[in-house]
Amino acid sequence: MKEKVTNVTIKMLANQLGLSISTVSKAISDSHEISAATKQRVNDLVEKLNYKPNPYASSLRTRNSKTIGVVLPEVADSFFAQAINGIESVAEEKGYHVLIYLSHESFEREEQIIKDFESGRVDGVLISVAKETEQHKHIDTLLEKKIPLVFFDRVIDEVATTKIITDDYEAAFTATEHLIKQGYKQVLFLSFSQILSISCKRLEGYKKALYDNTIKFSSGNVLRFSNDAKKDYSNLLRKLTSLKKGIGVLASVEKLALPVYQACEELQLPIPQDVGLISFSNLDSAAFLHPPLTTITQPAFEMGKAAAALLLKALERKNFELTDEEIVIPSVMIVRKSTL
């Protein structure tokens, strides 16, 4: 009762047609070796029997699977959700399949996933690394095996392949300067990783804006978020309490914005009067938050699309290799009420 239904194979086609297996195979792939008449007969039977070639048999012989692996830290983040959309749209168009893996921000998990790819399960890889990831041996090993990989958003600078990023430094600079111009005397930077390239760049942009506005950088104004949401939240409360009013807050990643709303509510610090908030975020609901959230919105869909397009180009074109370069797609700041 549970045994699989035997699928129709190319052998069955060949037998029914009185042709050889190789002839059928060639007919299906529209080889010039096969006459039009024979192709017609073959295709008719393919249609009639609803023949679906076994993809794994084909993959085994041809050494490619028409499958790409996508490694994400998580999926419950609008950025990644939109990025998947972009990736899927080009994969679909080119007839590729997408295997999805979540690292849950864990380096070990990411390492396991990447190591599995050495098996040849995927033709290429798109990755946005975990917040913990600082080494890149796992990725180097994969590249040595000539499995193309492109980074998007969360990249590792030291790895020599193509990276699709946004203008993190500039965006953070703009955001910080915006807060300063709006009159916030101090600016907090909510950091979610001290390791990630994007975090570092955003922090640098923040620092530069402070510098340009002759505000002294204080490491105490950089709040590091860990995995412990409770502790992070109480740190945030403490920090906000300790400061005078007129605090600007730059959340360097989407998930850090909502805790600020919550904390301000709890502490009765009205946004934007006492606290100005701007966040890197792709939330559709940003415009309807209370108050509407000023955001740095990343071109998530486009980044996913660009990354996938490049990867597939590298897979399809034998004379195209992924060079060590950064492709920057700019973010846009959308000013709303949370910053006056």
Add this chain to the structure above:
Amino acid sequence: MKEKVTNVTIKMLANQLGLSISTVSKAISDSHEISAATKQRVNDLVEKLNYKPNPYASSLRTRNSKTIGVVLPEVADSFFAQAINGIESVAEEKGYHVLIYLSHESFEREEQIIKDFESGRVDGVLISVAKETEQHKHIDTLLEKKIPLVFFDRVIDEVATTKIITDDYEAAFTATEHLIKQGYKQVLFLSFSQILSISCKRLEGYKKALYDNTIKFSSGNVLRFSNDAKKDYSNLLRKLTSLKKGIGVLASVEKLALPVYQACEELQLPIPQDVGLISFSNLDSAAFLHPPLTTITQPAFEMGKAAAALLLKALERKNFELTDEEIVIPSVMIVRKSTL
């Protein structure tokens, strides 16, 4: 320069060890036929050469791929994002791989995806159908091929397999009654499909609540959302304008909630005073919207997890079949300021 690096194969292991291929294969799978000493030698070399068995060769012979297919209408919806998380968590644990496909709410696309699965690419399928889907021949055909499939959330009642759903009828009933109890004289139902089982059930729950409260049902109060966001929005504007104040709105799906915020803002109809809003939604930001959104929150993660767990059980246990039943995981209503 582009040719793939030849991976180490089981044959290379066998040669280096002076053993036969079959012995090595059995050693790796820890067969009782092989002596402990030999297993040790084999595993040592596996480690040393970083041998990764080709998954497609293995799939070909064993006729299973340790891969499941997940078909979603979209991914930029908190429900599906969380569901993926649930699915991935159990797939990961059981060593399964997950292929993701988006139907983008198109029946044709969904059909293509499902048809591809007839090739044997996946061992089993999880699906939440497109809003357009009313036929189910594509799914029947798959089931005839003995490829297990479980529905989650957006199910097709007529297909005889397991369905993981939430209590749509009751939740909509509760939501509607809540609006009525809060004093809204009329209740609008924002519908996003006339076909989907969940939509119908939610509509039924809505009707029942009206009936129980002796409010006459009017089909004019059911607003159908199409794919044309602009047209939908202007319909919504028109409807809200035409009604007296004190309108309750039940958004039967997450994406319909934000347009209501926008329309109320545009029409200067304060929520919750003039318009009460409740929505099926899993948005984390619901609590921080302006005003905070009362939601029916579905157990998305749990539903994904349950669906995946059941599917994998059907795949692993030969004496377990997916019966034609519904497993209901209840939603919870979280009352916030958008409904007084």
Add this chain to the structure above:
DNA sequence: GTTCTGTACGAAACCGGTTTCGTAAATAAA
């Protein structure tokens, strides 16, 4: 000593395609 049983392994078929290479017949070139 003979038969039986169990252990440890190897040869080969097999999964279902793709690809190489060989060849008979038809056609073109000389």
Add this chain to the structure above:
DNA sequence: TTTATTTACGAAACCGGTTTCGTACAGAAC
């Protein structure tokens, strides 16, 4: 007419594993 090509197809190797089946040998049973 003979030779060179082209057309259309088939046999078989191949991809890299898994699985079946056969067997040599050691020790146990009789």
